Amino acid sequence: MRYSKEHKQETHARIVKRASVRLREKGAHGIGVADLMKEAGLTHGGFYAHFASREALVIEALAYAMDRSSERWRKVAAATPPDKRFAAIVESYLTPVHRDDPGHGCAVPALGAEIARESPKMRKAFAAKLEQMIDMMADQLHGVPRPAARKQATAALTAMIGTLVLSRIAGTGELSDEILSAGREAALGRGGRPTLRKQRPKPH
Amino acid sequence: MRYSKEHKQETHARIVKRASVRLREKGAHGIGVADLMKEAGLTHGGFYAHFASREALVIEALAYAMDRSSERWRKVAAATPPDKRFAAIVESYLTPVHRDDPGHGCAVPALGAEIARESPKMRKAFAAKLEQMIDMMADQLHGVPRPAARKQATAALTAMIGTLVLSRIAGTGELSDEILSAGREAALGRGGRPTLRKQRPKPH
DNA sequence: TGTACATCAGTGAACGCGCGTTCACTGATGTAC
DNA sequence: TGTACATCAGTGAACGCGCGTTCACTGATGTAC
Numbered sequence: 499m500r501y502s503k504e505h506k507q508e509t510h511a512r513i514v515k516r517a518s519v520r521l522r523e524k525g526a527h528g529i530g531v532a533d534l535m536k537e538a539g540l541t542h543g544g545f546y547a548h549f550a551s552r553e554a555l556v557i558e559a560l561a562y563a564m565d566r567s568s569e570r571w572r573k574v575a576a577a578t579p580p581d582k583r584f585a586a587i588v589e590s591y592l593t594p595v596h597r598d599d600p601g602h603g604c605a606v607p608a609l610g611a612e613i614a615r616e617s618p619k620m621r622k623a624f625a626a627k628l629e630q631m632i633d634m635m636a637d638q639l640h641g642v643p644r645p646a647a648r649k650q651a652t653a654a655l656t657a658m659i660g661t662l663v664l665s666r667i668a669g670t671g672e673l674s675d676e677i678l679s680a681g682r683e684a685a686l687g688r689g690g691r692p693t694l695r696k697q698r699p700k701p702h
Numbered sequence: 703m704r705y706s707k708e709h710k711q712e713t714h715a716r717i718v719k720r721a722s723v724r725l726r727e728k729g730a731h732g733i734g735v736a737d738l739m740k741e742a743g744l745t746h747g748g749f750y751a752h753f754a755s756r757e758a759l760v761i762e763a764l765a766y767a768m769d770r771s772s773e774r775w776r777k778v779a780a781a782t783p784p785d786k787r788f789a790a791i792v793e794s795y796l797t798p799v800h801r802d803d804p805g806h807g808c809a810v811p812a813l814g815a816e817i818a819r820e821s822p823k824m825r826k827a828f829a830a831k832l833e834q835m836i837d838m839m840a841d842q843l844h845g846v847p848r849p850a851a852r853k854q855a856t857a858a859l860t861a862m863i864g865t866l867v868l869s870r871i872a873g874t875g876e877l878s879d880e881i882l883s884a885g886r887e888a889a890l891g892r893g894g895r896p897t898l899r900k901q902r903p904k905p906h
Numbered sequence: 907t908g909t910a911c912a913t914c915a916g917t918g919a920a921c922g923c924g925c926g927t928t929c930a931c932t933g934a935t936g937t938a939c
Numbered sequence: 940t941g942t943a944c945a946t947c948a949g950t951g952a953a954c955g956c957g958c959g960t961t962c963a964c965t966g967a968t969g970t971a972c
Contacts, residue, residue: 545927654888656860664863
């Protein structure tokens, strides 16, 4: 069958989109070309009409996933008053829903460690998107000078990513929720000292 | 050949030890049974005299790696005055040396995300070791009540693990060093506000 | 102490299987006339 | 407008390869006598 001009692009985009979900769910090596094509309603033979190799698809799918994360953050920011945007992104990131649905979540905690071991090409493509994320987060810190904002954004991201990794190892129970909660404090810079408790006013 | 009583145990231990290095370096699926046996100076056929399956070795190797990390932390703590132990562990963890040598480093940033996708048996074994690590870190916070200490320890760990993941994605350049530096602040609870700079005393 | 035997850690060929990739083919649609 | 042809996205069989696992075998050493 021969289709209209845009048809191939649509198919290509559909493969990338579905792959980005399944790769985040099952790992960068956790699903094969045949199954990825099946996800998009196709058979494996047509794969190489769209991609030079499996790796090329993975690179595209990762970029897609990272862009979706940035977009989501932008939306959260747009719906929040400026001084609360940074915290709003952190809070929306560190949720049980995100933890329990890696397929539609951030690619960094799901695939970052694996990607760091892949080809330089892949690692660098991923690193470039990561740097965009750092900048995005830094943009939300109004009134903080650039270098400090970048540092704080990076600090928060380390806690955000680490928290998702740890909470997923812990599963979905109490420990996992504790990790989410502690990670929120770390990302918001409240992790260093024992949290102040609301104290009952002492009778004199 | 038949060997002395302890010989099999020694061989078993050697396989586990070498595997723990190579698995951290190459990922939980990044190296095969034949190569792992070769690492230990053996051929692949003998593998099943020592392990019920590849997965069984991976579980043992992960436990071994996690125990080595805990041991290392204990040593750092023992060599440091009590009030500085927590920070000393964080500082010793977030170094370029650790970043650049995952094979001899902490298994959590190297393999955590992958393990979270493995069989429940494997994930739970890993989670148990992770909880031990949290307790270890909490033990270093002298004078902080238990629940708060655990929370702070968990918060620091999220930043520590996230920092290694991010810095490894970034490679070994400037961005990667920036991430290490920002991660140190996050883990020590200084990530929330712009760092105070040493100010020159103003002339009156 | 010396000898025959039993043991079993380790060897290496072979297995079945799934993977990424290739390729000859199909057939619906765009295009030239 | 209608028709013959060219295109090429997609199909499905086949490929070579590496993997985890199995198995018949080996031979150095511990043990029984």
